Amino acid sequence: MKNERVINAFEGFVVKFKELISEYEIDHNDYRELVNWLDRLGRAGEIPLFMDVFLETHALQEMYKNVKGTEPCLLGPYYIDDQKKIENPGVLPQRENEPGDVLYFSGTVRDTEGNPLANTKVDMWQADTNGEYSYFGEGIPEGNLRGVFYTDENGDFEIKTVVPGNYGVPTDGPSGEFLKWIDHHEFRPAHLHLLFQPSNGDRLITQVYFEGDEYLEDDVAQGVRGSLITKLEKHAGAEKGLDNDFYSSHLNFDLRLQDKPVFKKTIVNN
Numbered sequence: 001m002k003n004e005r006v007i008n009a010f011e012g013f014v015v016k017f018k019e020l021i022s023e024y025e026i027d028h029n030d031y032r033e034l035v036n037w038l039d040r041l042g043r044a045g046e047i048p049l050f051m052d053v054f055l056e057t058h059a060l061q062e063m064y065k066n067v068k069g070t071e072p073c074l075l076g077p078y079y080i081d082d083q084k085k086i087e088n089p090g091v092l093p094q095r096e097n098e099p100g101d102v103l104y105f106s107g108t109v110r111d112t113e114g115n116p117l118a119n120t121k122v123d124m125w126q127a128d129t130n131g132e133y134s135y136f137g138e139g140i141p142e143g144n145l146r147g148v149f150y151t152d153e154n155g156d157f158e159i160k161t162v163v164p165g166n167y168g169v170p171t172d173g174p175s176g177e178f179l180k181w182i183d184h185h186e187f188r189p190a191h192l193h194l195l196f197q198p199s200n201g202d203r204l205i206t207q208v209y210f211e212g213d214e215y216l217e218d219d220v221a222q223g224v225r226g227s228l229i230t231k232l233e234k235h236a237g238a239e240k241g242l243d244n245d246f247y248s249s250h251l252n253f254d255l256r257l258q259d260k261p262v263f264k265k266t267i268v269n270n
């Protein structure tokens with residue numbers, strides 16, 4: 001079916017594309033190499049990875065320029081829906097001896113006026129201590145470190161998990177070739193992924209980072225927002241009857257409830 005938004009966006013793309021060709025003196029060989037690399041990127045199954053590492057952050061920053069409330073952040077290529085429902089307070093599904101330091105992550109979910117949002121659906125997923133995600137890394141059980149829960153009557157939640165490790169983009173494929181061309185390391189700072197779905201408003205997709213992480217300043221995916229960095233507080237294990245010291249961190253999440261689109265979808269017919 002004919003789609004005016006596609007027609008308009010592609011027309012706009014062609015204008016910008018021609019500007020780039022002239023400005024960077026891209027010749028026919030460069031163009032052929034680009035096609036070849038894109039073909040390899042697709043065959044390697046790395047298109048979602050490449051897009052989310054190198055472009056998603058710019059799309060989000062442009063879309064949510066003047067947004068109120070908690071800043072959106074990358075969804076990334078590793079979200080899987082329909083994961084196990086867990087209690088709140090509860091434990092993110094994990095292996096019997098899940099490696100890594102124990103982390104109690106808590107949050108308070110509110111609207112942008114500060115009213116608590118009870119019974120809000122939250123999806124949480126993260127890498128393990130080695131930076132690997134279940135369904136993608138090898139030897140990790142399905143659904144590991146992924147879960148769905150609901151905020152309590154005060155909009156609060158607390159989930160026991162482990163401190164995630166730094167994630168590294170695979171370096172052995174076309175995305176790795178690109179990293180060499182731009183002379184950048186492959187790492188993202190450790191992060192938690194959260195997706196909030198209020199019953200009556202915009203969903204918020206965001207991430208949480210940790211103070212002191214060595215990759216906060218040069219995240220390969222440029223996803224870090226200062227407002228999403230939390231402090232990891234260290235506790236003696238005895239406080240919770242655990243054998244080892246553990247960590248806690250907390251963030252407030254302020255959701256926009258007004259059903260106002262960020263862009264007015266003006267479709268120009270000409």
Ligand code: MBD
Pocket residue numbers: 049052053074075076077078167188221223
């Ligand atoms: C990730 O874990 C991630 O969060 C993003 C945005 C891109 C690649 C891997």
Ligand code: FE
Pocket residue numbers: 076078167191193
């Ligand atoms: Fe991630």
